[in-house]
Amino acid sequence: MKEDExxxxxxxxEHGIVINALNTLRNGLIGEQRPTDAVDDLLLKTIDAPYRKAKHRSQHAAR
Structure with missing residues (x-):
């Protein structure tokens, strides 16, 4: 069964805040000598997240 996305x-x-928070968490885990694999994966996924172009309404759509 496929997981929901x-x-x-x-x-x-907001993107910068999420990256900063994940990096702070990662640094804390490193300081505690705990594994950072899950946070590393999520941090890279967040950094590499694609942009979605904003949808622009045409003037005709307002009619």
Missing amino acids: RILSLDHY
């Missing part, structure tokens, strides 16, 4: 839309500022 979640899609999260973030602006540039």
Whole structure:
């Protein structure tokens, strides 16, 4: 059975906050000498997340 996917839309500022928070968590795990594999994967996934172009309404759509 396939797992459900979640899609999260973030602006540039929010994206930076998520990356900073994950990096802080990763550094804390390193300091505690705990594995960082899951956080590493999520951090890379967040950094490499694709952009979605904003949808623009045409003038005709308002009619």
